[in-house]
Amino acid sequence: MDQTEHSLEPRLRRVLTLLSDGELHSGQELGQLLGVSRTAVWKQLQKLGDWGVEVVSVKGRGYCLSGGLDLLERDGIEAAMDEKARALCSELALLAVVDSTNRYALERVPAPAAGFVCLAERQSAGRGRRGRDWVSPFGRNIYLSVVWDYEGGAQALEGLSLAVGVTVAEALEDVGVLGTQLKWPNDIYWQGRKLGGILLEMAGDPAGSCRVVVGLGLNMGMPETAAKGIDQPWADLHHIEPHLHRSALAGAILNRLLPRLAAFQVEGFGVYRERWHALDAFAGQEVTLRTPTQAVSGMACGVDAGGALVLNVDGERHSFYGGEISLRLAK
Missing domain, CATH: 1.10.10.10 (Winged helix-like DNA-binding domain superfamily/Winged helix DNA-binding domain)
Structure with missing residues (x-):
């Protein structure tokens, strides 16, 4: 591009x-x-x-x-960031239009790149899990990607997407948005409706040195015309906290996210597990999990130490890891 x-x-x-x-x-x-x-x-x-x-x-x-526009402002983002977040942010890129902030971060950033942050006003080819499009109108929502480098490959990153979910929920609490919940493995919910999503992508050695791009999309002021492309109930932050500004929110997220990414190699998912359970949108409910080859129904029993979903199926507990999986409440 x-x-x-x-x-x-x-x-x-x-x-x-x-x-x-x-x-x-x-x-x-x-x-x-x-x-x-x-x-x-x-x-x-x-x-x-x-x-x-x-x-x-x-x-x-x-x-x-109509309705005005809340443009991202570098000064506003940096003013909202605390000293620790500013120290961990190696570069802050503000983009107008990009295909995908995750793709930009993966392809454009040379090594080493820990702490590279990019935000865009619009994504022309925003992506969610399982290759789905992410609706990304100009100047309305949060489209953010952060790069971090790790050792130990995929095994060292077990549960990272769940830890990021907890981090985003805490950042939203910091700016007055209460009642956020998490849906395994990477959706952010509010009152049963999707508020945002997380997409992690990895490059490098699956068993050694690797780079992770953490992508976050949050609905903030989603226009009804753009929302026609969303295939499930959704929420946006302006209906919850109307006076919240995009730049201030971006800074608040980075205050939580950058230190968590820096510490995750040592901490792992274990320190976030109970907090994730407290935010679990489907806890104790009957759900249906679908993979490309099967559908499994059972009671949602949280996640194990590695971040795998635990279902009680006919009295037996089974763990399911991420990938080409969808999870819904049982009909």
Whole structure:
């Protein structure tokens, strides 16, 4: 992907910043701000439309972004980060449009890369588990990836996605969002609806030195038009905590996430297991687990020391590890 697609052109940034208040602004005002003609203003607004940003035109009065827009701000993110998080963050990249923050982090970051953080305003090919698309409208949600390097390969990373889930739930509590729950292995729920998801991807030696990219998507101000692509009940943070800003939330997440990633090699999942159990959305309920070859129904009994899901099936306990698995409440 061409590098210009990652960065927000200064001219376009000024247009977005002006329109982000949700108020009407005339074409003349926009033209004066940019030092261009009204025709050139219209071309800039067309670019926003290509990114899925809905610009409302009111004849004779101007243009606006319905509901405004909360753009990511480097200063705002860094101001929300504490001293420890800033020390662990080796680089903070803010992208305008990218195919996937995880893919960008995996392909663009040279070794060593621990502490590389990237956030995007929009993902054109955001990904969830099992190859599913992740709905990623411009400037509305959180699309964040963090890189960390580990020794010991996949075995040393058992339960990491669950530990990240606990970490995100705690970060949300820090900013006043209570009642978050976790669905094994990597979904974030609120009142039975999906609020976000975690996607871990690994590169390197499966038994030795490896790099992990932790991807996080959180619904923050999901437009109804974009939500048509979501195939399950969903929630977003603006309905829970309307005054929360994206930059402040990103900083709060990094305050929790960066130290956890730094410590996980030593701590492992064990120190997070009971906290995960306290947040388990399906605890004690009848569920159905589906793999490519079978469907298993039983009572959800939490997770074992390695983060595997434990089901009570006809009086016997069975452990199931991640992969091509889906988990739903039994009908």
